[in-house]
Amino acid sequence: MTPEEKYELFEKYCSEELSAEEKTEFDKMLNEDATLQEELRLYQELHSHLDTTLNAEQELSNLKKNLKQIGDTYTENTTPVKKSKVIKLPVWSYAAAASVAILFGIYFLNPGNPSYTDFANIPELSIVERATAEEDIKGAENAFNAKDFATAETYLDRLLKKDANNTEFQYYYGIALLEQDKFDMATQVFGALLNGNSAYKYKAQWFEALNQLKQEKYEECMLLLKGIPEQSEDYDTAQKLLKKLE
Template identity: 40%
Template sequence: MEKENYIQFEEYLAGSLNQVELEVFENKLKTDSAFAEAFQTYKNLSHYLSDKFGNETESEAFKENLKSISSKYFIQKDEAVSREKTSKNSFKFYKYAIAACVIVMFGVFTFGEFSNPSYGDFNNYDTISLTVRGENDDLLKTAENAFNSKDFASAEKAFAQLIQIDPSNAELNLYSAISNIELSDYDKADELLTEIANENSAYKNKAIWYLALSKLKQEDVLACIDILKTIPEDAEDYERAQKLLNKLD
């Protein structure tokens, strides 16, 4: 192909050919197969470059996240496999296992550390503060007071009204979801939390954490474990999530 052809390809893709040039160009695409093939490759390369460099940030974030989920997955499986192997192969290990059991039992009775974790161990919320100078102050105050004094039925009533006014407010949706967990209205709570978790807001990781707690309260331990695994290391609740995971596993 001549240099002129490539300049023309670019102009065609940019939509800057005039009517006459356009007709000549499209006619050539139909009749000249080498020209058409070169144009197709040029166009594919433009799409490729545009996606590669235009979405570099998103794509890098995806790869990082994928890498961390992948290595977590394979490390956990490795540990499971090696646990199985050691218990199968070594007879002597029994002695140590019995000793370990004794220590564990001691731990259970002495500290209660290994007892089954429950939702009640985690629902100690900090007091919330919603009011800022502006509209809906009364309603915000009602919601805030009810939530802080653990009157979740009244809190949810107020949150529902507030969300009607400001449906995309992730913070309000999060507190409404927590109230619904407390009221054992899990369908609604889980739906709200999943929505927040799938969007990018400051409350994303909080929502994942509470979704796990909701499953814990519903005694769906497997779902709880699956969700806890997705809490990233930089999340505020990562440590708590790991502790809970260890107890559940």
């Protein structure tokens, strides 16, 4: 048997294309030849290895991206703020500080319905990774952090045209829209995120809840708040808002 014939036989065996007769004959050969048996086993293993790896490339790269994001957020949550370097507080610390202040405010001053401004803590956008980052990235970051949301929207829109699946861009794009009261567009952006599986899933859900709150659609808002899981960093604030609404 030439190597060519051997591998064709292996392939047929793997894809179960041998006739009953061929199969009997092949089994007999295998029984008599341990080396052949061993080689077939490796061939089968490689066959299934290729089948899974080549088909899961996209899935794997999505998982890697998501793990990276989760890992990065995790560090931000645990690393104490460095004293010397650029003053970049982790996003949640603004939220935590602001929500304490706001809750105080609401508690004492405002017994009526909670409002969007009471609860919306706009996170800092930080996407410039290198000094030479492209113009749009710098522009988006500057405008967003200066609360010039119309300009930020333009930049983020342009970035998303180049990198439509970037969930970080999508998330901040949604916030920029919401800040300008472009409710429906914001709902579309957050909706896509919260139906996805990225690190921004529940952050988007929180902001979509705020979107409903801003439009005074309290029922919808509460429904969204109830879906925010305990592990999410917005859980506590969401629970507080929920209590106010109930």
